[in-house]
Structure formats: C-alpha cells, structure tokens
Amino acid sequence: MTPAVIARSTRTGCGAASPRCSVWCWSGVARSHGGPGRPRSGGTSSRGDAAGPADPAAVAPPPGVDVPDVVRPAALAPPAPGAGPLDRAAIAAALAPLRDKDLGPHVLAAVAPLTGTGFAYQATEGLPVAMPASTTKVVTSAVALFLLGPDRTFATRTVLERSGTTPRLVLVGGGDPYLTRTPASTDDGTSPTYQPKRADIRTLARSTAASLRASGVSVVRLGYDDTLFSGPAMNPRWEAGYFPEEVSPISPLWLDTGRTADGRTRVANPSATAALEFRRELGRAGIKVSGTTSHAAAAASATAVAQVHSPTLAQIVQRLLEVSDNNAAEVLLRQIGVAEGGAGTFTAGQAAVARVLKANGIDLGTSVLYDGSGLSRSNRLAPQVLVDVLRWAASDRAPQLRPLLAGLPVAGYTGSLDDRMDQGPPAGRGRVRAKTGTLTGVTSLAGIAVDRKGRLMAFALMADRVKAPKATLARTAMDDAAAGLGACLC
Structure with a gap:
C-alpha cells in the first residue's frame, strides 16, 4: 500500500473489524466504487441482481465487438503479514x-x-x-x-416550562464540544484535517421558534442550563496563563469552543454567552423574549421543544x-465522568x-x-x-x-x-x-x-x-x- 493511499484513509475512517483494515484501509475507495460485494450505483449489479459487480473477465463483449482476452496481472508484492515478531x-x-x-x-x-x-x-x-x-x-x-460508543452524539436542546403567566424556555447544554453560532462549512476533502458537520445555535433557535408558534406561544422568558458538568471550570492543575491562550472554561454549553464570534479570544463565561446568542437568534426567528436571561436547571416536567445533535463521537x-x-478533549473527559460516575467533573472523569x-x-x-x-x-x-x-x-x-x-x-x-x-x-x-x-x-x-x-x-x-x-x-x-x-x- 502506498503512502498516498494510507494518507487518504483518514478522510472517512474505516468500519471493518480487523485492526489492519481499520488502521490502513482507504475507505474512500470502497465508498466511491461500491466496495466488495456492492454495486457501483443504483443498488443492482451489471447482471441485474444485487449480488455486486461482475468480474470484468466474465462479462461478454457486445455483439460484433472483438476484444482480446483479459490478462490478470501478477501480484506486485506478497500480502503484508501485519503481525509477526519484531527484530x-x-x-x-x-x-x-x-x-x-x-x-x-x-x-x-x-x-x-x-x-x-x-x-x-x-x-x-x-x-x-x-x-x-x-x-x-x-x-x-x-x-x-x-x-x-463511536455512534454517540450529544444533544443541545430546548424545553418549555409552562409556569406563571409567561412560559419559560430553557436552553439545555448537552456537552457538544463543537456547537457553533451559525451553520459551518463542512470538509471539502482538500484540507489536511477532518472537519465534521457541526450543530449550530441558529438552527436550534429557528426550530424552537417554529415549534413554539405551532403550539401558540409567541412570548417566553429564557433560562439556560449547564448543570451537566460541575466542579471548577478550569483544572486546578493547569498553569494560570492557560486562559485565554490555551483553553476555555469547560462547559457543556458553549459556542465555537468558548470563543468570541470573531474567534480571536475566549470568553470567561461560555454558557451565558451561548444563551445570549441564542436569545438574539430566537428574536430574529420571531419569538419575543421578556425579562433577563437566567441561569437555572430545567424542570424534569418540562416539555421538549427542539434539539440539535453533535457529530458522532467517532467524528x-x-x-x-x-x-x-484541548477543549474537545476536556469536554470528553467530563462526559466520561458523567457516563461512568454520574458526575461531570475533572476528578470523576479521571477516576473513571x-x-x-x-x-x-x-x-x-x-x-x-x-x-x-x-x-x-x-x-x-x-x-x-x-x-x-x-x-x-x-x-x-x-x-x-x-x-x-x-x-x-x-x-x-x-x-x-x-x-x-x-x-x-x-x-x-x-x-x-x-x-x-x-x-x-x-x-x-x-x-x-x-x-x-x-x-x-x-x-x-x-x-x-x-x-x-x-x-x-x-x-x-x-x-x-x-x-x-x-x-x-x-
């Protein structure tokens, strides 16, 4: 396998069970050519069934066309063993x-x-x-x-509490490390780094507004819930100068990994910043927000309104x-703590x-x-x-x-x-x-x-x-x- 083929394997990853395939295969080949046992397009093979493409040597030429026999080339090299003793x-x-x-x-x-x-x-x-x-x-x-699991995603959602004269809408952070302000461009295949499709707060606001209008709600109070993670937002074992140069305060609710809209620096309170941005987008989508935006845990009895999902964990x-x-890694450590110990803290994550x-x-x-x-x-x-x-x-x-x-x-x-x-x-x-x-x-x-x-x-x-x-x-x-x-x- 050539270095160029190995390099391209990172564009899409591999799903095969064997470690050798999952490490070195170029799944882009399988995807664009149907892969072993799969048709190249349309769901059927050239023989009219679903068994996969026929061997070119077994396909008869059209009537009246004289073609030479197919010559099968010899292997360029013996199969690589993958395993074996090392010197x-x-x-x-x-x-x-x-x-x-x-x-x-x-x-x-x-x-x-x-x-x-x-x-x-x-x-x-x-x-x-x-x-x-x-x-x-x-x-x-x-x-x-x-x-x-590699297919796990993390949802950022909104829920509605119908208490008081004006219902309260709560923005709930689910620990999506790559939530953005606006729909982001996806990987164009030429970048040396992988860029997954990300969820964004504008899409969530528009979906929320549409759902609220459908249920007859046009005015809400707004709160935000970042209680999935707890404990200090900055690790006490970090150098004092890491914020804002190296890492953001770790939160389950942030935009653009806790950065300002222009991306030049990091914000001190990512959750509150995300809530204010969501409030602006909600207003643009036609929902009036009254009063101040408050920090509060969503009630268990709240009604689900809308949600957006992160890329898969594999992505x-x-x-x-x-x-x-650094930021995404620290969010995953908190998710580990939640999954294994029920607490989204640095210490729970590392103990897990x-x-x-x-x-x-x-x-x-x-x-x-x-x-x-x-x-x-x-x-x-x-x-x-x-x-x-x-x-x-x-x-x-x-x-x-x-x-x-x-x-x-x-x-x-x-x-x-x-x-x-x-x-x-x-x-x-x-x-x-x-x-x-x-x-x-x-x-x-x-x-x-x-x-x-x-x-x-x-x-x-x-x-x-x-x-x-x-x-x-x-x-x-x-x-x-x-x-x-x-x-x-x-």
Missing part, C-alpha cells in the same frame, strides 16, 4: 535519533507488535514515566469510545486527535479513566493523569501505557475503539503531522500515524507504524527535559525516530 536490533537502529543530545537527558521509548503481548523494545532509563503532553488525548479518546475523536483540540483502563488489563503503575488534554504539567505517563492503549484499540475485544487508530494524523499528510517527518527516512512518510505531544520542555509521539515488511507496531516516544533553545531540533530528532520505524525492516 529488537532493527528497532534500536531505527530509533537511533533518540540518542540525539537535543532531546535532553530523559528519553523514554516503547515499541511492540500492534497485536499480541510483550514489548519488542523498551528504553526507560531513570524515571519510568514522563510528562506526556497531548499524547494524553489518546487515553481520553480510547476511554470515551469504550464507554459511550469528534478524529477531529480532536488531528488538530490536538483509571477504572476503565484497569478493567481492561492496562496497568497504570506509577502513571497519573489529572486532565484529558495533557495540558497539566503534573501528568506522568509510562510509554508502555500508551502502547497498551493503542493495542487495546486494535484488539478484537474492542472494535468500538477503531476510530482512535483511524483518527491519528498521518505523517507528512494530515493534521498536526502534515508538515512533519520530512527530514527523516523518506519511506517513513505515510507509514506512520501518531499523536503529537508538545509543552515547554516536552516533545512526544505515540502511534502506530507499518514497516517495509508490512508489520504493524505500536510505539510511544517521550522526552520531557528538552532545553527551550533546542525545542525545534528535539522535535526533528523525535520525528526522525518515528519515521525510522516506518522505514525499517523490523
């Missing part, structure tokens, strides 16, 4: 760039077959854990997919992994992550995570944990985790890796999919690679004592090591 010496040679002094004195690495058990290579000198930075999102995404995961979206990993045979050991994005400099993670999570996602026992692997950026082609790994072995481009991790003094990569023998492996490479002037050089050394895994004969 430790070959892996060590491929990872030689990790000895670069620019990476600093604390460099950890782990490499293993994508399927099976055991490790082909481990380097854990000194402390066995390191600051993971955004590779933390691999763990968060895996647990979210496991608990909620959310792909987007957040490709662009390393630890429980789910343990229940699935992944030992955290001395690893500890305090958030879902990796922004906390207090996080510590062993590279073996990241590798085990990737292998969990590839295993037959967890098919719902496949979007994690399919959503990883492709080296040299998509997302946060579209302009990386261009100085290492050329054969590594397109053969490596990985999540990046970057903080001051930290550079890391965790992902999967297919070597030139076709063997699939999971890897995690981490360095967390990089001197600031060496940051770019350290990142290049890390990239070269990862590209070496794709280029090697391991």
Whole structure:
C-alpha cells in the first residue's frame, strides 16, 4: 500500500473489524466504487441482481465487438503479514535519533507488535514515566469510545416550562464540544484535517421558534442550563496563563469552543454567552423574549421543544486527535465522568479513566493523569501505557475503539503531522500515524507504524527535559525516530 493511499484513509475512517483494515484501509475507495460485494450505483449489479459487480473477465463483449482476452496481472508484492515478531536490533537502529543530545537527558521509548503481548523494545532509563503532553488525548479518546460508543452524539436542546403567566424556555447544554453560532462549512476533502458537520445555535433557535408558534406561544422568558458538568471550570492543575491562550472554561454549553464570534479570544463565561446568542437568534426567528436571561436547571416536567445533535463521537475523536483540540478533549473527559460516575467533573472523569483502563488489563503503575488534554504539567505517563492503549484499540475485544487508530494524523499528510517527518527516512512518510505531544520542555509521539515488511507496531516516544533553545531540533530528532520505524525492516 502506498503512502498516498494510507494518507487518504483518514478522510472517512474505516468500519471493518480487523485492526489492519481499520488502521490502513482507504475507505474512500470502497465508498466511491461500491466496495466488495456492492454495486457501483443504483443498488443492482451489471447482471441485474444485487449480488455486486461482475468480474470484468466474465462479462461478454457486445455483439460484433472483438476484444482480446483479459490478462490478470501478477501480484506486485506478497500480502503484508501485519503481525509477526519484531527484530529488537532493527528497532534500536531505527530509533537511533533518540540518542540525539537535543532531546535532553530523559528519553523514554516503547515499541511492540500492534497485536499480541510483550514489548519488542523498551528504553526507560531513570524515571519510568514522563510528562506526556497531548499524547494524553489518546487515553481520553480510547476511554470515551469504550464507554459511550463511536455512534454517540450529544444533544443541545430546548424545553418549555409552562409556569406563571409567561412560559419559560430553557436552553439545555448537552456537552457538544463543537456547537457553533451559525451553520459551518463542512470538509471539502482538500484540507489536511477532518472537519465534521457541526450543530449550530441558529438552527436550534429557528426550530424552537417554529415549534413554539405551532403550539401558540409567541412570548417566553429564557433560562439556560449547564448543570451537566460541575466542579471548577478550569483544572486546578493547569498553569494560570492557560486562559485565554490555551483553553476555555469547560462547559457543556458553549459556542465555537468558548470563543468570541470573531474567534480571536475566549470568553470567561461560555454558557451565558451561548444563551445570549441564542436569545438574539430566537428574536430574529420571531419569538419575543421578556425579562433577563437566567441561569437555572430545567424542570424534569418540562416539555421538549427542539434539539440539535453533535457529530458522532467517532467524528469528534478524529477531529480532536488531528488538530490536538484541548477543549474537545476536556469536554470528553467530563462526559466520561458523567457516563461512568454520574458526575461531570475533572476528578470523576479521571477516576473513571483509571477504572476503565484497569478493567481492561492496562496497568497504570506509577502513571497519573489529572486532565484529558495533557495540558497539566503534573501528568506522568509510562510509554508502555500508551502502547497498551493503542493495542487495546486494535484488539478484537474492542472494535468500538477503531476510530482512535483511524483518527491519528498521518505523517507528512494530515493534521498536526502534515508538515512533519520530512527530514527523516523518506519511506517513513505515510507509514506512520501518531499523536503529537508538545509543552515547554516536552516533545512526544505515540502511534502506530507499518514497516517495509508490512508489520504493524505500536510505539510511544517521550522526552520531557528538552532545553527551550533546542525545542525545534528535539522535535526533528523525535520525528526522525518515528519515521525510522516506518522505514525499517523490523
């Protein structure tokens, strides 16, 4: 399989059960050509049945047309085995760039077959854990997919309370990380990052207005409910300067990930901002809103009015992994807490992550995570944990985790890796999919690679004592090591 084909697989993801197909297949081929056993168009085959397209060699030419026999080309290469033992010496040679002094004195690495058990290579000198930075999102995404399922969506809705002389309409946040102000353009297929179709507050306001008018309501009071999440909106383990530069206050009700309409900065109260925007759109849609907009939990007896739905969790995961979206990752951590422990807090979310990993045979050991994005400099993670999570996602026992692997950026082609790994072995481009991790003094990569023998492996490479002037050089050394895994004969 060529690097170009591998790169395109991230555009649509894969639905097959086998880890090899779900990681490396180009589902765009199946979609545009019908796929195995499917007609190319119209629902029937060229033979007039629904059995799929006929073998071209079995189709007779039209009367009077003389054509040569179909020649079947020989295979260009034997099928790639996917699994198999890895050569430790070959892996060590491929990872030689990790000895670069620019990476600093604390460099950890782990490499293993994508399927099976055991490790082909481990380097854990000194402390066995390191600051993971955004590779933390691999763990968060895996647990979210496991608990909620790849098809899960999150609804932002309106409900009506008919109390008092004027009924109260309540805007209820459901934890949609990508709710927007207005209908957003969708992915045009040429961007290096995936852009799912998003729900928007304008559409919700118009649907709500139409439903209210149909029930004879033209004037309402307005409230907003963001009680799905609780606890502090900013993680106490984060640096004070993260707002507004790096992350918004985490809320189940926000617009454009908590940013202002022009996208230039983040707002201090995303829920209230969303409610005010909704109020304006409701007025434009012909519903009068009286009084002030209040913060209140919706009554259990309220009547449903309208709702809009987020992209699926699989689509959310792909987007957040490709662009390393801190905000979306933190919303998913809260959703994990709600699903597993009934509380949408940072602590409930992270406790649920630890429980789910343990229940699935992944030992955290001395690893500890305090958030879902990796922004906390207090996080510590062993590279073996990241590798085990990737292998969990590839295993037959967890098919719902496949979007994690399919959503990883492709080296040299998509997302946060579209302009990386261009100085290492050329054969590594397109053969490596990985999540990046970057903080001051930290550079890391965790992902999967297919070597030139076709063997699939999971890897995690981490360095967390990089001197600031060496940051770019350290990142290049890390990239070269990862590209070496794709280029090697391991």
